[in-house]
Amino acid sequence: MPSPEAKRAPRSVRRRPGARRTARREAIFGFAMIGLAMLFVTVFTFLPIVASLGLSFFDWDVISPPKFAGLANYQRFFTDxxxxxxxxxxxxxxxxxxxxxxxxxxxxxxxxxxxxxxxxxxxxxxxxxxxxxxxxxxxxxxxxxxxxxxxxxxxxxxxxxxxxxxxxxxxxxxxxxxxxxxxxxxxxxxxxxxxxxxxxxxxxxxxxxxxxxxxxxxxxxxxxxxxxxxxxxxxxxxxxxxxxxxxxxxxxxxxxxxxxxxxxxxxxxxxxxxxxxxxxxxxxxxxxxxxxxxxxxxxxxxxxxxxxxxxx
CATH class of the missing domain: 1.10.3720.10 (MetI-like)
Structure with missing residues (x-):
């Protein structure tokens, strides 16, 4: 049996635990969607940019192993x-x-x-x-x-x-x-x-x-x-x-x-x-x-x- 104080409490207060659980679920869902978007951006945007940046310092023709070239590729760019x-x-x-x-x-x-x-x-x-x-x-x-x-x-x-x-x-x-x-x-x-x-x-x-x-x-x-x-x-x-x-x-x-x-x-x-x-x-x-x-x-x-x- 609920106490007289609980009966007299506002309905919003009595429903507070359920509202907290709902808010928690919504927060978890939101962070999951943000994490999924960040994962997508990292895998398909950030990592390829980093890989291209690293590869730009090498000479590589797919057939032979990469050879470190330093800034030679960038120097070549400004004269090409x-x-x-x-x-x-x-x-x-x-x-x-x-x-x-x-x-x-x-x-x-x-x-x-x-x-x-x-x-x-x-x-x-x-x-x-x-x-x-x-x-x-x-x-x-x-x-x-x-x-x-x-x-x-x-x-x-x-x-x-x-x-x-x-x-x-x-x-x-x-x-x-x-x-x-x-x-x-x-x-x-x-x-x-x-x-x-x-x-x-x-x-x-x-x-x-x-x-x-x-x-x-x-x-x-x-x-x-x-x-x-x-x-x-x-x-x-x-x-x-x-x-x-x-x-x-x-x-x-x-x-x-x-x-x-x-x-x-x-x-x-x-x-x-x-x-x-x-x-x-x-x-x-x-x-x-x-x-x-x-x-x-x-x-x-x-x-x-x-x-x-x-x-x-």
């Missing part, structure tokens, strides 16, 4: 003109991809957010996001046939209106522009979804106050909406730059890095050095330099965000 050119190509294409992806994604998001209903926003978010779900290899193969200079459908229809064939993938500049446009087309849905969600979260009372003060649509966008969604823009810019700096599938499948070396990115150069020339130590050094470059660019983006990003 084809590899340096591949990094320059990567940076130029990455900048073009990020600028186009962010600007086009923001433009589409503003249009959809202002001009469509809730159903319309859902429809367009699904439509623009679908290319991102497709296999990059499959999209690259399809686009390679579509932009073929001789047999491609695009040049065929251009010929019907009297336009001569365009060397989409057979000229250096044409190949770079084509690959940039294809990457932007496939990736813009990600930034579009982010920007639509961010614009929908802008406080209505702030927009109403701006309207009362006489701010037009363009001024509202530049002075209110973009500053309020600037953290989302920073996130999208960082993710887009990291992905663009690792560009591999589209140029490798569509042009094999050509014509010449016009679309040979850093990852293609790393692949050719390691898996074609069997210079895995030097390939690892290229990978470490690319990692450091990505970290440096990301750091610059965060430093710039101190003055450009507004946190509510």
């Amino acid at each position: 003109q084809p590899v340096l050119q591949s990094f320059a190509v990567t940076i130029c294409m990455a900048l073009a991809i990020v600028v186009l992806q962010l600007s086009l994604g923001l433009f589409l998001a503003v249009l959809v957010n202002q001009r469509t209903s809730k159903f319309g926003r859902t429809f367009f978010r699904t439509t623009f996001y679908l290319p991102l779900l497709a296999s990059t290899a499959a999209v690259s193969i399809f686009m390679g046939y579509l932009f073929d200079a001789k047999f491609g459908a695009i040049n065929y229809y251009l010929g019907l209106v009297g336009i001569p064939p365009v060397p989409w993938l057979t000229s250096p500049l044409g190949a770079q522009i084509t690959i940039v446009l294809i990457v932007v087309w496939q990736q813009v849905g990600f930034t579009f979804v982010l920007f639509v969600s961010a614009l929908m979260a802008v406080p209505v009372d702030v927009l109403e106050a701006a309207s009362i003060d006489g701010a037009g649509p363009l001024r509202t966008l530049l002075r209110i909406k973009i500053p309020l969604i600037s953290p989302t823009i920073l996130f999208a810019a960082v993710i887009a730059m990291i992905n663009a700096m690792q560009l591999f599938d589209q140029p490798y499948i569509m042009t094999k890095g050509g014509p010449g070396s016009a679309t040979t990115t850093a990852t293609i150069s790393m692949y050719q050095t390691g898996f074609q020339n069997l210079q895995f130590g030097y390939s690892s050094a290229i990978a470490i330099v690319l990692l450091l470059l990505i970290l440096a660019i990301t750091g610059i983006q965060f430093l710039a965000s101190r003055k450009l990003v507004f946190y509510q």
